[in-house]
Amino acid sequence: MQSRREFLSAGLATASLFALPVSAWGAPGRTPEPLRILILGGTGFLGPHFVEAARARGHRLTLFNRGKSNPTRFDGAEFADIEQLRGDRKSDLSALEGEREWDAVLDTSAYVPADVTRSAGLLAPRAKHYQIISTVSVYARNDVANDEDSPLAQLDDPAVTEVTGETYGGLKALCERAAEAAMPGRVTVVRPGLIVGPGDPTDRFTYWPARANRGGEILAPGSAADPTQFIDVRDLAAFMLHLIEGGTVGVFNADAPAGALTMGALLASCQAAATRANTINCVRAPCPQPPGHASTLTWVPADFLAAQAVSPWQDMPVWIPAEGDYAGFGRTRTERAQRAGLRHRPLDETVADALAWWRSLPEERQAGLKAGLSAEREAEVLAAWHARETVSEA
Missing domain, CATH: 3.40.50.720 (NAD(P)-binding Rossmann-like Domain)
Structure with missing residues (x-):
């Protein structure tokens, strides 16, 4: 695919x-x-x-x-x-x-x-x-x-x-x-x-709730205001x-109504879903680490990601900078479908259900995300970004 x-x-x-x-x-x-x-x-x-x-x-x-x-x-x-x-x-x-x-x-x-x-x-x-x-x-x-x-x-x-x-x-x-x-x-x-949600074999959306579930510093692409659609x-x-x-x-x-979804809203929902899921697990059994697998978001501009050969959509799923040849990304018009009866459940429900499905998969499947950056590559890019920020501040 x-x-x-x-x-x-x-x-x-x-x-x-x-x-x-x-x-x-x-x-x-x-x-x-x-x-x-x-x-x-x-x-x-x-x-x-x-x-x-x-x-x-x-x-x-x-x-x-x-x-x-x-x-x-x-x-x-x-x-x-x-x-x-x-x-x-x-x-x-x-x-x-x-x-x-x-x-x-x-x-x-x-x-x-x-x-x-x-x-x-x-x-x-x-x-x-x-x-x-x-x-x-x-x-x-x-x-x-x-x-x-x-x-x-x-x-x-x-x-x-x-x-x-x-x-x-x-x-x-x-x-x-x-x-x-x-x-x-x-x-x-x-x-x-x-198309996203439970059962998605591509991981092109599931990467984000799964990444929040892992916790730690999350590389977030572009800005929180960047539009997306799914x-x-x-x-x-x-x-x-x-x-x-x-x-x-x-x-x-x-598709989602144009302008209804942003990367900031998506990632915040993923963090909240991961916190809820891991807190419930800690209530049911001894928790080896603090509840929620706490995570933070570090927003990295699109031009820096491009310089680091981090690609939109495949490396950073669900995200393409809405500019230039892709200025229409996240803005596909869906009014006709809404009038014909298309309805959308809350974002939090989609994210929570996708995460619950992901957590139900065998460990070997969870270890092999098919989209998004590997943990090692994400750490490299974050380190490069922080090094640049340190030089800029100096």
């Missing part, structure tokens, strides 16, 4: 591929009759949260996937109500052939437009609604606050099939276009920002289901 910074770094030309209208074939807000929902994928990170939300509402679910990512995720008598089909959207859709019908198809695994054309084309006569999960990385520019009608990325070679930092956004845009071509007027495009996976899943239940079609940026 590519980092968001790599996605945003793609030097892709400006172009608007298409625009979908916003309309509905159902009645949003009511408790629906059980729907037949086909999920392409469904066992990764977002998929299980959607499955949980849909089952809680009584919908009848069919999962179609290769059985390679978490293949036993829905095994057992508890999940006997879920139909699971095996196949490959690139080479074997035979399990989806026939006369069966679905009220909606949720495509969580669309990366190459030919795959979307193949699946949506096959299902078009037998499905009312096709929802495709895209990304805010589809936009051609990142120096502006994009809304759903902003120009989309365009690939120099639309036939490319390799997903890289340079092709990801353009391919996703073509996937959106392929879905609409196969099922005109019946497509919902959901463009999330960074969405709790459970809020995203609930919104996706809400759109399906209402039969709402159109394009929606699914």
Whole structure:
């Protein structure tokens, strides 16, 4: 999986591929009759949260996937109500052939437009609604606050099939276009920002609550006022289901409201969550160190981090300086999604639940964060920053 910074770094030309209208074939807000929902994928990170939300509402679910990512995720008598089909959207859709019908198809695994054309084309006569999960990385520019009608990325070679930092956004845009071509007027495009919360396999958000949990001096990037954006996976899943239940079609940026989140608020929430979690543990058992694993934040300017080869997003997750080519970072417009029913839980809840999930993982997994600076590298950069400050004061 590519980092968001790599996605945003793609030097892709400006172009608007298409625009979908916003309309509905159902009645949003009511408790629906059980729907037949086909999920392409469904066992990764977002998929299980959607499955949980849909089952809680009584919908009848069919999962179609290769059985390679978490293949036993829905095994057992508890999940006997879920139909699971095996196949490959690139080479074997035979399990989806026939006369069966679905009220909606949720495509969580669309990366190459030919795959979307193949699946949506096959299902078009037998499905009312096709929802495709895209990304805010589809936009051609990142120096502006994009809304759903902003120009989309365009690939120099639309036939490319390799997903890289340079092709990801353009391919996703073509996937959106392929879905609409196969099922005109019946497509919902959901463009999330960074998806975070319990179960995230990338650690691109979890780095911060995990880092606060370790305690000590924390290298904080830029300034506390720097904007950021992300969405709790459970809020995203609930919104996706809400759109399906209402039969709402159109394009929606699914992210935090622009300007609602800052790095300062995020890191303060992480510190508070770590303090609460460790204090509870000390109440339950003898505590080998002071409660809370006390931590402090040292804010280091972006130019110094750049000189130290500390990269935004990958080394310092969730953060990109909102300037220059990335002046629009943290400001993606989401008003359309808010009007359509997107709701967000409190930041403290997302952080606390992410930390609780992280602490439940095996020790070897906790020792191998997939994003962010290592403890050793963080100490080196902090030492260099303090040395510079000492020289400046002298």
